[in-house]
Amino acid sequence: xxxxxxxxxxxxxxxxxxxxxxxxxxxxVNPPGDELTIAQYAADYLRQAGLETELxxxxxxxxxxxxxxxxxxxxxxxxxxxxxxxxxxxxxxWLHDPFSGDVAxxxxxxxxxxxxxxxxxxxMSVARILAQAEVPLQGDLILGLTAGxxxxxxxxxxxxARPNLGPVQAVVVTEPSSNQLFIAExxxxxxxxxxxxxxxxxxxxxxxxxxxxxxxALLAELDTLPIPCTPHPMLGGFSRSINTIAGGIKVxxxxxxxxxxxxxxxxxxxxHRDILARIEELIAGFRKKNPGFSAGIRILNxxxxxxxxxxxxMVHRFVEMIEQATAKRPTPQGVRYFxxxxxxxxxxxxxxxxxxxxQAGLAHQPNEYVEIDKLTESARILTLAAFRLLS
Numbered sequence: 001x002x003x004x005x006x007x008x009x010x011x012x013x014x015x016x017x018x019x020x021x022x023x024x025x026x027x028x029v030n031p032p033g034d035e036l037t038i039a040q041y042a043a044d045y046l047r048q049a050g051l052e053t054e055l056x057x058x059x060x061x062x063x064x065x066x067x068x069x070x071x072x073x074x075x076x077x078x079x080x081x082x083x084x085x086x087x088x089x090x091x092x093x094w095l096h097d098p099f100s101g102d103v104a105x106x107x108x109x110x111x112x113x114x115x116x117x118x119x120x121x122x123x124m125s126v127a128r129i130l131a132q133a134e135v136p137l138q139g140d141l142i143l144g145l146t147a148g149x150x151x152x153x154x155x156x157x158x159x160x161a162r163p164n165l166g167p168v169q170a171v172v173v174t175e176p177s178s179n180q181l182f183i184a185e186x187x188x189x190x191x192x193x194x195x196x197x198x199x200x201x202x203x204x205x206x207x208x209x210x211x212x213x214x215x216x217a218l219l220a221e222l223d224t225l226p227i228p229c230t231p232h233p234m235l236g237g238f239s240r241s242i243n244t245i246a247g248g249i250k251v252x253x254x255x256x257x258x259x260x261x262x263x264x265x266x267x268x269x270x271x272h273r274d275i276l277a278r279i280e281e282l283i284a285g286f287r288k289k290n291p292g293f294s295a296g297i298r299i300l301n302x303x304x305x306x307x308x309x310x311x312x313x314m315v316h317r318f319v320e321m322i323e324q325a326t327a328k329r330p331t332p333q334g335v336r337y338f339x340x341x342x343x344x345x346x347x348x349x350x351x352x353x354x355x356x357x358x359q360a361g362l363a364h365q366p367n368e369y370v371e372i373d374k375l376t377e378s379a380r381i382l383t384l385a386a387f388r389l390l391s
Contacts, residue, residue: 003135003387006133008383008384010129010132010133011379015125016122016125016379017108017375019045019121019125020101020108020113020118020121020370020375021108021110022101023041023121024099024100024109024110024112024113025099025100025110026038027099028085028086028112029085029086029087029088029111030085030086030087031088032061033061033062033148034062035063035085035148036063038084039065039084039145040055042084042120042145043065043067045124045128046065046067046127046128046143047067049124049127050128050132051067051068051131051143052069052070053067054066056155058148058154058158062147062154063147064144064158066143066144066145066159066162067127067143068142068143069130069131069137069140069141070140071137071138071139071140071141072136073138073139073140074138075169076167077139077140077141077166078139078140078141078172078385078390079142079144079165079170079348080123080127080141080144080172080174080382081143081144081145081173081339082116082120082356083120083145083146083340084120084147085147085148085151086111086112086117087150089111092366093366094109094366095109096109097110098110098111098366101113106372107369107371107372108369108375113358113368113370114176114357114358114359114362114368114369115175115176115358115363115368116175116176116356116358117370118174118358118374119356119357119378120174121375122356122375122378122379122382123143123382124143126383126386127143129379129383130383130386130387136391137390137391138390139169139390140390141390144156144159146159146340152301153340153343155340156340156344166347167350169350170318170352170389171341171344171350171351171353172355173339173340173341173352173353173354173355174356174357174382175337175339175354175356175360176358176359176360176370177356177358178359179377179378179381180331180355181315181318181319181322181333181353183307183310183312183315183353184232184234184306184308185235185305185307185334185335185337185338185342185354186266186267186305186336186338187265187266187270187303187306188301188302188303189266189272189275189301189303190262190263190264190301190302191261191276191279191297192260192298193215193218193219193222193259193262193279193296194257194258194295195212195257195258195259195293195295196211196256196257197210197211197255197258198256199253199254199255199256201252201254202254203252205254209256210254211247211248211257212255214286214293214294214295215245218282218286221286222242222262222279223242225278226278227240227264227270227275229266229267229270230267232334234307234332235267235268235307235334235336236334236336238265238266238267239264239265239336240262240263240264240265241263241264242262243262244260245259245260245261246260261300265336266304279297280297283296283297303338304342306338306339306352307352308353310332315332315353317388317389318330318355318385321384321388322381324384325377325381325384337360337363339352339354341354355378356378357374357375357377358370
């Protein structure tokens with residue numbers, strides 16, 4: 001039995017499942033962004049496994065983890081990335097308590113199991129296996145466990161700013177991909193629009209300016225506003241979705257303010273400044289037609305698309321490694337969601353690989369789960385990748 005086979009034989013489905021369960025049980029919902037407890041748990045686990053580990057504080061209840069399994073410095077490192085936070089549970093009733101980490105039907109259930117505590121459990125387990133096996137690595141295996149990905153990538157931005165983080169051969173993000181190979185992600189331009197009116201008694205609407213009705217008219221135009229886009233072969237085209245709206249304080253008061261949030265997903269070739277300029281032009285047109293109209297824009301999130309070329313040698317290597325680990329040859333694809341790669345890749349100038357055990361369709365959904373066999377399969381892929389790239 002060779003060294004790689006011995007490593008792969010160290011993967012223990014029971015231990016990996018229990019680690020995933022424990023991570024799911026630690027609430028790290030964002031907002032508000034209370035990641036400190038899970039960061040401390042992960043840091044303790046990795047420190048005990050033998051990694052150099054640092055808890056990176058972002059505030060009283062927020063932290064990320066930067067851990068490093070040191071190599072001999074003869075090769076660039078390899079960054080494995082996972083985020084600590086989850087979206088809120090929502091109002092819908094779940095089959096299993098969302099923070100129970102229940103195991104049923106060969107799955108771990110709970111908020112964050114797919115997105116992405118399953119992927120976090122895998123890279124923590126892989127690092128532990130390599131450390132305990134005392135594999136003589138030629139480059140560092142680096143784990144970035146980050147706060148805030150679901151809102152602003154606070155943790156990833158903080159870690160990426162460190163001058164000693166790289167160099168790395170690749171940024172591997174274990175977001176849900178069903179262990180398929182994703183190498184492109186859409187950009188995100190998320191904005192808040194506010195319309196401003198004037199209050200009046202509900203029985204005398206002619207004395208006020210209704211901010212809600214201003215917003216209704218504006219959003220109807222915005223929803224069909226032409227946005228130039230050349231579809232990308234892996235990412236498709238531009239999309240927009242009006243996802244929140246709030247206005248008014250009381251049923252008998254004309255509302256003087258209304259806010260709406262718009263989520264736009266972009267592809268290479270689109271310029272976010274140009275898109276914003278078109279929306280500003282739309283608002284200016286409303287003002288010209290109606291001097292009482294007033295609206296403004298605030299940027300909530302501005303992330304460019306990230307694409308690794310299908311011809312990049314690292315993509316070819318991951319195709320081969322995934323095929324070796326799963327007996328299935330993947331076809332590189334793109335995803336509509338964004339990841340912390342948007343923080344790491346521009347700084348580290350390294351190719352992006354997205355490969356994780358969860359199903360992308362379960363992210364942010366009720367009754368979220370990750371399949372146990374996908375956890376172990378992911379551990380095989382990422383153990384193999386670390387061994388091949390760093391030995």
